[in-house]
Amino acid sequence: MDSPQNCRHCDRNLCIHRVPLFSSLSEENLLQIAGLIQHKSFEKGELLISEGGSMESLIIIHQGRVKAFRYTSAGREQILYLFSEGDFFGEQYLFSNLRATYNVEALSPVKICLLTKSQLHKVLLTHPDVAIKLISELGKRIAQMENAFQSMGIRDVDARVATLLLDFAEKFGVDAPGGPLITLPISREGMANYLGIARETLSRKLSKFEDDGLIQSVDLKTIQVRDRDSLGDLAGLE
Amino acid sequence: MDSPQNCRHCDRNLCIHRVPLFSSLSEENLLQIAGLIQHKSFEKGELLISEGGSMESLIIIHQGRVKAFRYTSAGREQILYLFSEGDFFGEQYLFSNLRATYNVEALSPVKICLLTKSQLHKVLLTHPDVAIKLISELGKRIAQMENAFQSMGIRDVDARVATLLLDFAEKFGVDAPGGPLITLPISREGMANYLGIARETLSRKLSKFEDDGLIQSVDLKTIQVRDRDSLGDLAGLE
DNA sequence: CGTGTACTTGAGAATTGTCAAAGGCTGTGG
């Protein structure tokens, strides 16, 4: 049906259509902006951004998953965010010349859309409603970060692991008979680092959860949530 | 010298002058906005905001200190932020009707300045540069939160305590012969909760740090940093 | 089919949490 040209066109719009950031714009303006957007692809394992590098663009994930992380002084990798389709990042550097404070690595083949700082500046100045939307999105990001921060403050490790599983189920879960299937975006080591525990401890917790019937390990990269309520109890939700 | 009226005028300007948010505005515009601002005072221990309450204004701390916190399911108080003069909060609710996700309590007598949502909306729509400044400030807040998140992810408790002491030294420290004096804004219990450790553990760490000559406990609410470098080493700074 | 990587499991060491008691500071009332 679609000609290749149409398809590429489609493709371009997708980025911008998916991002709530631009939802207030008219179709006309959207097309204008879409024209400014650059596209890039990365292979799994490639670095999109490295710590200390300059950040010249807002980056929107069009396809695939990435992790944003830093190295701790102990040499451990501390994951800050997992971004997937529709997420954007780099916004904190839009109005500063600060260097990137984290690395971003592709966890799968990734396609991104780029909007340079100066282009976005123009958009923001001429479309105050986009600025307001951006503020609102940043507010959400902050709220999300506050939640993550709080769950890190929980002393009980079981609760932290349960919280992570539920977060993953929400973000990466696919409904299936028996419970949502989570395709884990990161290794056990990554998860352990994210939680600030040893990878062995995570293994043990997952084994225990499986023994207790809370989850089912399908294969190394797939976990099925079998008892969401009990996980929620552990996580400390009321 | 100043008449009472003048003084009050001064007082009004202070809020707005202190906040980088409005730094791009002309004196004229500043005065305009200053006129819109409401003022309130709170006693130590009073709640400025309670979880689940509605948020109708951006709040700027004019004088004093406050803590923003939630209760964990275990009933513990998890402190998310400590705000002092010039800090503002409530920005994440500006463009949503979400309820407050944390409590804010005065840690000392506090004076605040309020700018309602609708007033700020107008300012943002008519002054895109303020919107940009706000975006930039939110970016800083996010970066700060990322740092806090990372330090929570550090497994080593000594490092977390050292990080907290250094943060406090920077934010609340006053230079003095022998090293910066920190007036602690919160109790040991508060600090322990912030770090996600038991208060007894914090006590022991502080005692150990004192034995090692890293800090000196002046009185319960005052700590002197005597060996910043060693604290930095512990905190894992390079 | 072998090799390497990632994961799991085990056991002992180290750290932290919990419970209990003692110490110290603050503010009130005599």
Next chain:
DNA sequence: CCACAGCCTTTGACAATTCTCAAGTACACG
């Protein structure tokens, strides 16, 4: 001005958890 009550903090001892190191297992990939 002192005594006492109440609260927060410190310290001690033990229990529980987690970390570390090490061996063994599963899986993916060439």
